[in-house]
Every structure is written in C-alpha cells, then in structure tokens.
Amino acid sequence: MLRMRPAVRPDVLVGPALTRGPATVHLVKDPVSGARMEIGVKEHFVVVRLDGTRTLAEIGAEYAAAFGTRLGPAQWQQLLRLLGGRQLLAVPGRAPSSPVGPARQQAGDRRQSAAERGAGGNGRTGRGSWLSGRTRMVADAPALMDRLHDATAFARRPAVLAPLLALCAALLVGEALDFGELANATGRLFEQPVALVAVGCVLWLSLALHELAHGVVARAYGLHVAEIALRRYAGFMTYLFCEVEDVQFLGRRGPQVAVALAGVVANLAFLLPFWLVWALLPGGAQAVPFFGGLLLLGTATGLANLLPLPPLDGYKALGYALGTLRLATESRVFARLALAAAARRPEAARKAAAYPRRLRRVLAAYALLCALLAAVALAGLCLLSRAALPDGAAGWSPCLPLAVLAAALPLRTLGLRAAARRATRTPAAAGPQATAATARTAGAAAVPVPPAGPAAGPPAAPPHETAPEALMEQAAPRPQETAVVVEGVRKRYGEVRALDGVSFEVGRGEFFGVLGPNGAGKTTLVEIVEGMRQADEGSVRVLGENPWPRNLTLLRRIGVQTQTSAFFTRLTAAEHLETVAALQGLDRSAASRAIEAVGLTDKARSRVDDLSGGQRQRLALATALVHDPELIFLDEPTAALDPEARRSLWGLLRELRGQGRTIVYTTHYLDEAEALCDRVAIIAGGRLAALDTPGALIRSMAAPARLLVPADRITPDRARGIEGVERVLVEGGEVVIETRAANRVLIALSSLVDLDAIQTRTATLEDAYLRLTAAGSEHG
Amino acid sequence: MTTLPSSPTPSSPPAAAKGPRQPGAGQPESTPAKRPSAYAALTRAAFLASVRDRTTVFFTFAFPLVFLLVFGLLFRGQKVNGGLPYINYVAPGVLSWGVGNAALFGPAFALMHWRRDDILRLVWRTPTPLPTVLVSRLAVAVGVGLCQAVLFTAVAVLPVFGLHLPADWPLSLPLLVLGVVAFMALGLVVGSLADTPEAVAAIANFVMVPMAFLSGAFYPADLLPGWIRAASWVLPLRFLDHGLTNVLAGRSGLGPLALDAAGLIGFTALFGLIAARVFRWSNRT
Structure with missing residues (x-):
C-alpha cells in the first residue's frame, strides 16, 4: 500500500x-x-x-x-x-468535476442561468414559501460580477481608493461635528411621512450597493459570488445578502477583511454626494430633514454593520482578521472555562491551559468586548428610561434594564433548549438505530454537508463530520423481529378499566388488526403504544424503544393516521401535506411523495373541505405517510366510505404492506380484517379476547354453519327433527338452520327439499367476533 | 440591478445533513437554501387559513370602521371638557378594541379547532415544539393587527373624522404589538376552555364587550366615573387604549407609555401562565 x-x-x-x-x-x-x-x-x-x-x-x-x-x-x-x-x-480516467450524485449536480449547475434552473422540475423545493425563503435578485450573479468587475476596473487603483476612503473618513468626522443638527433634522423627518418613505427607498438602494460591493471586492480577489438574493425570514424580516464563496480559502487575511468591510465602505461612499448637498443646503431649506435624516440613518445602518456581533460584517471582519472560526461560540466556551478555572476547578483550568496564549487573549478580549457592549446597551437603556419616565418614577429607572435582563435570560434559555432539541432531532434520524426505511428517505449521513458560504465568516451550521467508521456502521440495518411488544398493559380512567392486562406482539412487516366494539379500549391501546398515554401497569416496546414519555426518535419512525378532520383548515391537500412535512422537518418533496403514494395528485390543489370521504381518508393516510414511517397505525380508515372507495383503499393498504411496513389496524369492519390482516386481536371489555389469524379464529370458534331454506319448503319443527341441527330460526321468510355438521344435515334435507333452493352460509369472522365480544363484555 | 421574481433553487439538503444550529448565530447571509422551517410553514398555513376566510377578514376590518363611522359622525367636531376632540378618544378606543378583538377571537377559534380536530395531536407527534405553533399564530395575529391599524388610521385621518397624526406616531407600533400579544394570550385561555365554536364566541364576547365599555374604548375614559376609571386598570384593554390615546393625542411621554407597555406585558405573562395551566392536547382525556 x-x-x-x-x-x-x-x-x-x-x-x-x-x-x-x-x-x-x-x-x-x-x-x-x-x-x-x-x-x-x-x-x-x-x-x-x-x-x-x-x-x-x-x-x-x-x-x-x-x-x-x-x-x-x-x-x-x-x-x-x-x-x-x-x-x-x-x-484516474475521470474528469475531476464529473458530477456524481444529485448534490454534485446541484453545484455543477451553479453557473447555469436562472431560466434553465427554473426548468428543473424539482427545483422549487427548499426555496421556501413567499413568507420565508430567498428570492434571487440578480439573475446570474457571477455574470453580473464579471461585468461590474470590468466596469469598476478604473476604481481598483490606490489613486482612486485612497481618496475615497479618506472622504468616507471625512464624512464620519464631519457628521460627528454636525451631530446636533443632523439629529434635529432626523427628528423632524419623522413628522414627514413622505420624506421618510423616500429616505427608506434611498437607503434600500444603499443596501443593494452594500451587497454588490461585497461581491465586486470578492470578485476582484478571484472569489466566486454565488448569489445575491433577498432573504425572507418568518414572514416579516427581509434582508439582502451576497453569498461569496470560499473567503476563508484566500491565503492572506487582508483581502478577507476587505471583502467583509467592502459593504460598509460602499454605504459611506454612497452618502458622499448627499453630504455635499447637505453641506451646501441653506439652513431653512425644506429638504433639510430629508438630507439630514438620510445622512444620519444611512451612516447608522452602515456603522451598525461594524458591530462585532454575529452575523454582522464587523464580526466577520474580526474573525477573518484573527483567523478564527466561530469566534463568538469559542469565546463563550473559553469564558466559561476561564470562570470555572477562576473558581478553582482543576479540570477547567487544565482545559483552559490548552489554549495558546495569544488565543486566550483574543477570546478573553472578545468576551469582554461583548460584556462591555451589553453593559453599554443596558446603561443606555437605563439613561433612556430615566429621561423618559415621569419624575415620580425616575427612581425606578435602573429597574428597567434589570427587567429586560430578567426577561432576556429565560428567553435565551428557552432558545438554547429549542436549539438543543433541534440538534438532538437531527442525529436521531441518522442514528445507528435508523433502519432501512429512514435511511431511504434521509440518505443518512452520506450526503455532503451543505455549502456554508463563508461570506458570513464562521459557518452557521458547522460541518458536522462523521468518522468513516460511523458511516460503515450506519449502513448495516439492525435486525429487529418484533415491531410492537405489549405486556400486561392496564389502564384505568377513574373506575373504568379501559385496558385490563393486554399482551401481544406484532411482528415486523405484519398487517395486524385490532378489532373490538366501540369503547373496548382500542383507541386507548393505540395511544399507549404511540406514547401519548402512559400505561398504569405493564410494559410497551415499539421498534425496540419505550414510547413513554414522548419519544421523538420513535415518533419519527411511526405514522398515525388521523381523523379525517385533522387537516389544517382552509388549505389545499398539497398545502396541508407541505405544512405537515415542515412540522416533521422535511421539505416539500416529502409532501408530494406522500400525495402521490395515496393517488391524490390530481386533487392536490383542492381544498381539504372540498374532498370526498374517500379522498379525505386518503389524505389522512398521506398525512401519516409524509415522513415515510416503518410502522403505521390506522384507525378505521374506511369508516363512512362507499364500497367502491373502500375496495380501492384496501388496494392502497396492501401496497403499503407490500413495501415492508408494519401496519396496526383498528376497525370494526370484520370483512375488512378478514381480507387484509395477517393476524387479528379481538379486544373486548379491555381484555384480549382472542389473537390469531382470521382463518384460525373462525375455525377455533367452530361457529355453526347456517343453512337457509325458503320457509314454504320446510317447517321449523320438521327442521328441528333432523339430526345434527342445533338451532332453528325463522328470518325474513327463510328457515335458518344452524349446524356444525353441515354435510350430514344437507343430505338429510335433500330428501325433503330441492337442494338448489338451499343457501349455505359458512361461519365468518363476524360470528367469531360476536361470540368473543359477547363473552368479553360479560367478563368486563 | 436586475430583479427577478423568485427563482427555484437546487433541491435542499435533507434534514439529516443539517448540522445543529448555533443559537443566536443566524448567519442568514451565508446559509444555503434550506427546507422551509416549521415556523414558516405554520405561519403560512395560519395566514392562508385567515385570508381564505373571507367573511371573517371582512368583518375583522369592517367592524371597527363601522364603529368609527357611528361614533365619529355622532360626536363630529365636539370636544370633551378636558380639551381633546372626541375623535381623539374614539379612534384609539375603537382601534384598540378592534385589534384586541381580532387578536382574541382568531387564536381562540384556531386553538379550539386544532384541539377538536386533533391537529394538536398531529403536532404532538412531530418534532416541532408547540411554542413554534403558537408563535407562528402570533405572527399572523400581529400582521392582522397592524393591517387593521393602518386601514383604520387611513380612514380616521380623512377630513370627515379629522384625526391628526402626531410626529411620534411610530410609538404606537410597539404598543399595538404588545396589545396583540396580550389579547392573543387571552385568546389562548379562551380557546383552551371552550370546546365548541359557540362556546368560544360566548366566552370571548362575555370578556370583550364589557371590557370595551369599561376601558373607555367606546366612550372617553376621562368621562367615566372615578371609581370605574380606577377599577378599569385591571383590564388589559385599558392599557392599550390609554397608550394609544396618548400617542395619537401627541401627549405621550415615553415614561407613561412604558408603564402601559409594562401593563400589557404583565397581562401577557398572566394570561400566558393561565393558558399554560388550562392547555389540553385533546378534548378526550
């Protein structure tokens, strides 16, 4: 080797x-x-x-x-x-950039024009809704950058750049000297809504230039500008951004910092002409508020970007200048260690000592800077509240910052917890317990980490590397034979024993029916198995895990068909499923996959309220299938359906089962259970009355066959006289003869009646069920 | 700069490939196209559900306008003895009532429906935490409230009604948002208690109508008997109304405004706590 x-x-x-x-x-x-x-x-x-x-x-x-x-x-x-x-x-023998796998194609296509991209059918996924997502502002950012690069060649000389930077500095100094007047003008601006809107528009233009400047400087250093786009976040926040790739691969730090700071310089340079006008403006001019406000607000937005806090430009520049990744996080970690070390915890001291001296200074300085900024902000708030509160309450002014702190800390804790939950959720999907089914959807960890555009400095989502050994392990599915194990489960509601010692197992890939009359405890049983309720006694294992308390890893692997009304109101079928997919942390393709799987594609754009019963059942099924679960719970999926819709749903259910999924199926339609289920558990009065294959159940019941003879051919008394007859009834013009010796009785009947007139009904699951549930309710 | 409507992106990375996010480090300028967050999707769902209910949308916006029309024309050109024109009491009063009403009813109905139709259980089974669901609903409620305020103010400043906006009108925005949050918290309490749409309407009206009169939303609070005025401070609408009236009358000090805001925050906390206590995942227990 x-x-x-x-x-x-x-x-x-x-x-x-x-x-x-x-x-x-x-x-x-x-x-x-x-x-x-x-x-x-x-x-x-x-x-x-x-x-x-x-x-x-x-x-x-x-x-x-x-x-x-x-x-x-x-x-x-x-x-x-x-x-x-x-x-x-x-x-050897392969071009280095030959696309392999979808992720590579995605990158390979980067330089394609937007129109071509739009043609890619699947391209919309992940772009988000109009409330959230990103809108490309420049059709082909790399091409635009090339053009701008050529157009700005004249400016990329010290002879132009140096005076420009000097003018920007002069602007800042000039504004500082003029601050009182500018502030006054800005105050008046707020009384003039039209002028305020105009200032907003001009500043928006300034923001666009900010992003272009990032791009142009990056291009000048040979970097690739991936995109200039408008990011919409959560419906009400929008901002422009410029995605520059590979800033941190530039060898020298100067250019990196220049890329980060270019935007602010552009903001200031943009204001220069307005500054000139402001300086020339006579004192009483009407345009004073406009220009003053524009200068002050424009400078403020520009300089605010220099605050060394993520994700602002100043933070990036600082990170590049110091050559650090994730400065804020690392500084926090270090500060915590340093504090612990100061409290004489030997382990923390040892860990803190592992940092090189220069780095220790840098991280400590950054932590102090952050603390200082926070202190300044709080002090500012305190002063502000003192100025603003009525005289009597002025003594309370220090309390306001404290109240803000008191409110901010729990919020931060909540945020951290939410982030931790998100974090645990992500590896859970690709964890070693993930079986073939999850691996199929998620592609497990084989998918490369998404490009975290380094324009923003330290990546937001740090590449989560997995050692190759771990990858190997994940590929091998762990054999698990039983999907559900229920042992001695009891559940009481007050005096009512909903479940009274139920035990059974459901095998992998099995179609398992749970039959029982209403109120027999079926729903409670399913709720215990999915972890929504806790059993009073007994144990439950689902896919090898304990479902209680709410087990997210497990919930990701099971799907529960909801009531047919459990749809988000006034949405279309597709929108409903997209919402469910997003709740599950999946993208829209999961929703379209589910809608296709249940054959509702042509109804995707119909409102959920307009769907027919069968379509609603299918949509409910799709809701359970969005996250591609291994184990599915179905609760009376064919209730209230016409026979045709029922049959077509049966076909769908058989298909699901054919895909290797385990299905637990509650119903009180016995023909359905007989036709679909591998095994059937009959629950009555909270107990397991029987558990077997439908055929074996019917046989074990030894339920009598029923022979139907037209009443005009035989009298009930005569029928009772035949040997082997157990019971004789008259129902709807026919004499019903119940017997366990159908053949012998038929021979005897043939001498009395024409055999063609006799109808034979063999025992069905229904007979077995009626007997068992009757017996069960006597117990209960 | 050329602008283009939203163009599609290459398929987003699957969830499994997404590393844990750092709290506070949004890094929006660098993150690649992601799947829509649950929050965004829920906001979208709540938004679509709201705007597609045309009747409710209409009355949400028309109802306060009708009151404005009635009271505005009734008291046209008159002044309260204290000095301010009637419209300066009526406009903020009706506006705060309308905003509070919408912020209470919408979430209350939504929560009741979601519980009755088992959507809450659906959410329970997904990794998305409940607060995400609620905050998304809040985003829509805030949006509705602000739209109401804009429309309402646009009508009230018409010469017929004669409201004048002072320079510091933006101060009303945080107040409106806080009001929406407080009333939404109250709505969550109502939605948790009521099991049917009728019950929601009954409880919400029982709460809102007396509150509207006692808080001075329909009647200048300065003219209320002293003891009612004193007692009205136990009502959240009073704080919203008081703050808005002061802002729109241009007599707002930041201090009194901060106290109104603090009152609304207090009510939010109180109702939030109660809602958390009475919250149920399902009608079946």
Whole structure:
C-alpha cells in the first residue's frame, strides 16, 4: 500500500490555518459538491502532499520527521477512506468535476442561468414559501460580477481608493461635528411621512450597493459570488445578502477583511454626494430633514454593520482578521472555562491551559468586548428610561434594564433548549438505530454537508463530520423481529378499566388488526403504544424503544393516521401535506411523495373541505405517510366510505404492506380484517379476547354453519327433527338452520327439499367476533 | 440591478445533513437554501387559513370602521371638557378594541379547532415544539393587527373624522404589538376552555364587550366615573387604549407609555401562565 501515489483532486480547496477553540484547523472544500470539512494540522500536512508524485512511504517519512510519530497502516487506511468517501481523491480516467450524485449536480449547475434552473422540475423545493425563503435578485450573479468587475476596473487603483476612503473618513468626522443638527433634522423627518418613505427607498438602494460591493471586492480577489438574493425570514424580516464563496480559502487575511468591510465602505461612499448637498443646503431649506435624516440613518445602518456581533460584517471582519472560526461560540466556551478555572476547578483550568496564549487573549478580549457592549446597551437603556419616565418614577429607572435582563435570560434559555432539541432531532434520524426505511428517505449521513458560504465568516451550521467508521456502521440495518411488544398493559380512567392486562406482539412487516366494539379500549391501546398515554401497569416496546414519555426518535419512525378532520383548515391537500412535512422537518418533496403514494395528485390543489370521504381518508393516510414511517397505525380508515372507495383503499393498504411496513389496524369492519390482516386481536371489555389469524379464529370458534331454506319448503319443527341441527330460526321468510355438521344435515334435507333452493352460509369472522365480544363484555 | 421574481433553487439538503444550529448565530447571509422551517410553514398555513376566510377578514376590518363611522359622525367636531376632540378618544378606543378583538377571537377559534380536530395531536407527534405553533399564530395575529391599524388610521385621518397624526406616531407600533400579544394570550385561555365554536364566541364576547365599555374604548375614559376609571386598570384593554390615546393625542411621554407597555406585558405573562395551566392536547382525556 505504501507504494501507492494517490492524489487529492486538484480542484479541491485547502485553506490556511485557522483556530477553532484551542485547535488549529484547515478548511477543505470540494468545489463540486460544495461540501466543506475541517481537518487538523496533521491531516493537512498529509493532504497537501497527496499530489500523485509522492508515494505514501515518502509522505510517511516526511510526516515522521515533522511530528515525530509514524503513520501506521490503519491510520493511512482511515485517512484514505475518509478522503475517498468524500470523493476528494482523484480517480484516474475521470474528469475531476464529473458530477456524481444529485448534490454534485446541484453545484455543477451553479453557473447555469436562472431560466434553465427554473426548468428543473424539482427545483422549487427548499426555496421556501413567499413568507420565508430567498428570492434571487440578480439573475446570474457571477455574470453580473464579471461585468461590474470590468466596469469598476478604473476604481481598483490606490489613486482612486485612497481618496475615497479618506472622504468616507471625512464624512464620519464631519457628521460627528454636525451631530446636533443632523439629529434635529432626523427628528423632524419623522413628522414627514413622505420624506421618510423616500429616505427608506434611498437607503434600500444603499443596501443593494452594500451587497454588490461585497461581491465586486470578492470578485476582484478571484472569489466566486454565488448569489445575491433577498432573504425572507418568518414572514416579516427581509434582508439582502451576497453569498461569496470560499473567503476563508484566500491565503492572506487582508483581502478577507476587505471583502467583509467592502459593504460598509460602499454605504459611506454612497452618502458622499448627499453630504455635499447637505453641506451646501441653506439652513431653512425644506429638504433639510430629508438630507439630514438620510445622512444620519444611512451612516447608522452602515456603522451598525461594524458591530462585532454575529452575523454582522464587523464580526466577520474580526474573525477573518484573527483567523478564527466561530469566534463568538469559542469565546463563550473559553469564558466559561476561564470562570470555572477562576473558581478553582482543576479540570477547567487544565482545559483552559490548552489554549495558546495569544488565543486566550483574543477570546478573553472578545468576551469582554461583548460584556462591555451589553453593559453599554443596558446603561443606555437605563439613561433612556430615566429621561423618559415621569419624575415620580425616575427612581425606578435602573429597574428597567434589570427587567429586560430578567426577561432576556429565560428567553435565551428557552432558545438554547429549542436549539438543543433541534440538534438532538437531527442525529436521531441518522442514528445507528435508523433502519432501512429512514435511511431511504434521509440518505443518512452520506450526503455532503451543505455549502456554508463563508461570506458570513464562521459557518452557521458547522460541518458536522462523521468518522468513516460511523458511516460503515450506519449502513448495516439492525435486525429487529418484533415491531410492537405489549405486556400486561392496564389502564384505568377513574373506575373504568379501559385496558385490563393486554399482551401481544406484532411482528415486523405484519398487517395486524385490532378489532373490538366501540369503547373496548382500542383507541386507548393505540395511544399507549404511540406514547401519548402512559400505561398504569405493564410494559410497551415499539421498534425496540419505550414510547413513554414522548419519544421523538420513535415518533419519527411511526405514522398515525388521523381523523379525517385533522387537516389544517382552509388549505389545499398539497398545502396541508407541505405544512405537515415542515412540522416533521422535511421539505416539500416529502409532501408530494406522500400525495402521490395515496393517488391524490390530481386533487392536490383542492381544498381539504372540498374532498370526498374517500379522498379525505386518503389524505389522512398521506398525512401519516409524509415522513415515510416503518410502522403505521390506522384507525378505521374506511369508516363512512362507499364500497367502491373502500375496495380501492384496501388496494392502497396492501401496497403499503407490500413495501415492508408494519401496519396496526383498528376497525370494526370484520370483512375488512378478514381480507387484509395477517393476524387479528379481538379486544373486548379491555381484555384480549382472542389473537390469531382470521382463518384460525373462525375455525377455533367452530361457529355453526347456517343453512337457509325458503320457509314454504320446510317447517321449523320438521327442521328441528333432523339430526345434527342445533338451532332453528325463522328470518325474513327463510328457515335458518344452524349446524356444525353441515354435510350430514344437507343430505338429510335433500330428501325433503330441492337442494338448489338451499343457501349455505359458512361461519365468518363476524360470528367469531360476536361470540368473543359477547363473552368479553360479560367478563368486563 | 436586475430583479427577478423568485427563482427555484437546487433541491435542499435533507434534514439529516443539517448540522445543529448555533443559537443566536443566524448567519442568514451565508446559509444555503434550506427546507422551509416549521415556523414558516405554520405561519403560512395560519395566514392562508385567515385570508381564505373571507367573511371573517371582512368583518375583522369592517367592524371597527363601522364603529368609527357611528361614533365619529355622532360626536363630529365636539370636544370633551378636558380639551381633546372626541375623535381623539374614539379612534384609539375603537382601534384598540378592534385589534384586541381580532387578536382574541382568531387564536381562540384556531386553538379550539386544532384541539377538536386533533391537529394538536398531529403536532404532538412531530418534532416541532408547540411554542413554534403558537408563535407562528402570533405572527399572523400581529400582521392582522397592524393591517387593521393602518386601514383604520387611513380612514380616521380623512377630513370627515379629522384625526391628526402626531410626529411620534411610530410609538404606537410597539404598543399595538404588545396589545396583540396580550389579547392573543387571552385568546389562548379562551380557546383552551371552550370546546365548541359557540362556546368560544360566548366566552370571548362575555370578556370583550364589557371590557370595551369599561376601558373607555367606546366612550372617553376621562368621562367615566372615578371609581370605574380606577377599577378599569385591571383590564388589559385599558392599557392599550390609554397608550394609544396618548400617542395619537401627541401627549405621550415615553415614561407613561412604558408603564402601559409594562401593563400589557404583565397581562401577557398572566394570561400566558393561565393558558399554560388550562392547555389540553385533546378534548378526550
């Protein structure tokens, strides 16, 4: 193996050293898939030497010289597997950028025009609704940047840039000197709604220039500008952004900082002409509020971007300048460690000592800066409240900032908790317990990390790397034979025993029926199994897990068909399913998949209220199928359907079962249970009255067959005289003879009646059911 | 700069590939196209459900206008003995009543329906926490409230009614938002208690109508008997009405306004606590 000369693909980007917490890391990015990962110094040492000219043995020798340890075969293998698994190694005979897999195509298509992209049918997913998502403002950002790059060539000279920057500085100084007048004008601006709107429009233009400036400077340094777009968030926040890729792969930090600060400079430069007008304006001019307000508000928005808080430009610039990743988070971690160390916790002190000295200073300084900013903000609030509160209440002014703090802390705690929940949810889907079904939808961890555009500095969603070994483990499904195990479950509501010691198992891939009269405890049983209620006694395991209390990992794997009214009001079928998909944390394709699976595609645009009974049942089924569950609970899915709709739903249910899903099915339609179910549990009075295949149940009942003879052919007395007859009834013009010896009775009858006139009814599940439930209710 | 309508993106990364998000570090400028968040989807659902209910939309906006029309024309050109024209009492009063009414009824009906139709159970089974559902509903309620305010104010400043907007009108915005939040919290209490639409309407009206009169929404509070005026401070509408009246009369100090806001926040907390206590996932127990 050591004679191999593997090479990392030449187009793979490897960044300079950055610090993330105490560690030094290098970013590696696959420009084709857009995936990024962080590697340590030692891995970096090897990766930059994997150029196809050196053998592994040679690199190993260099490595040993540099780090004093040798790389064993296992380590080589692990490293190569990691690189190979991410398709970072050059494959001889294949063009380096040949698209492999959808993610690569996605990146490969980046430079296609928007129109072509629009043609890609699936392209809409993930773009969000009009309330949230992003709208591309520039059809082809890279092309626009190329044009702007050419057009601004004249300005990229020190002779232009230096005076421009000097003028911007002069603007700031001038405004500071003029502040009183500017503030006065701004105050008056708010009394002139029209002028206020005009200022807003002009500032919007300034914001657009801000983003373009990021892009142009990035382009000047050879970076790729992916997109300039308007991001809508949560319905009421919108902002422009410019997505520049790979800022952190620029070798020098100066250009990185320049890219981050270009926007603010553009804001200030944009204000220069207005400053000139303001300076020339006579004191009493009508336009004073407009220009004064524009200057002050424009400068304020520009400078606010320089605050070193994420996600603002100032934070990015600071991060680039210091060569740190995730400065805010790391600084918080460090501050916590430092405080713990100050409280003489030896472990924290040890951890804090692991940080290099310079980094310790940087992180501590940033933490102090943040604290200072918070203090300034609170003090400002305090002063403001003192000025604003009525005289009598002025003494309360220090309380207001405290109240804000008191309100902010629980909010932050809640936010952190929500984030933690989100975080636990994500790995849960790809966790080792994920079986084939989840792997099918989610693609598990094999999907590359989405490109986190480095324009924003430290990535928001840090690449979540999984070691290759973990990937291997996830591929192997864990065998699990039983889907549901219920043992001795009891549940009482007050005096009512809803469930009284029920035990059964449902196998994987089984179609399991739960029959019982209304009020027999079916619903309670299902609710206990899905974890909505806790059993008083007994144990429940579903897919190997305990469903109580609310087990999200488990809930992701089971689907529960809801009532047919459980739809979001006044939405269309597709909108309802999209909402459910979003609740499940899935994108719209999950909704369209589900709607297709139940055959409702042509009704996707109908309002849920306009659907027929059968269509509503199908939609309810689709609601349960959105997240592609392995185990499905269906509650009377064919209730209130006409026979045709019922049959067509049966076909759908059989299909679901054919896909290997386990189905637990409550119903009181016995023909349905007989036709569909592998096994049937009959519940009556909170107890399990019987559990077997439908056929075996009918046989074990030894329910009598019924022979129907027209009443004019035989009298009931005569029929009772035949040997083997158990019971004789007259129903609707026919004499009904019940017998367990149908053949013998038929022979005897043939001498009395023409056999063609006799109808034979063999026992059905219904007979078995009626007997069992009658017996059950006597117990209960 | 060319602008284009929303153009589609390559398919979003599946949920599994999404790393945990850092709280507070939204990093909106860099994150790639993501699946719509549950929050956004719910807001969209609530929004669509609201605007598609044309009758409710109509009356949400028309009802306050009718009151404005009646009271505005009735007291046209008159002044209260204290000095302010009637319209300066009627407009903010009716506006705060209309905003509060909509913010109470909408969420109350929605919560009742969601529980009755088992949508709450549907949410329970998904990883989306309930607060996300509620906050999305709140976003719609705030939007409705602001639209009401804009429309209402646009009519009230017509020369017929003669309301004048002072320079510091933006101060009314935070007050309106806080009012919507407080009344939505009250709506959640009502929606948790009531099991049928009739019950929601009955309880909500029982709460809102007396409150409207006692808080001075339909009648200048300055003319109320002293003891009622004193007692009216236990009503959330009083704080909203008081704050809005002061802002629109241009006599707002930030201090009294902050006290009104604090009152509304207090009511939000109170109703929020009660709602949390009486909340039920399902009508079946």
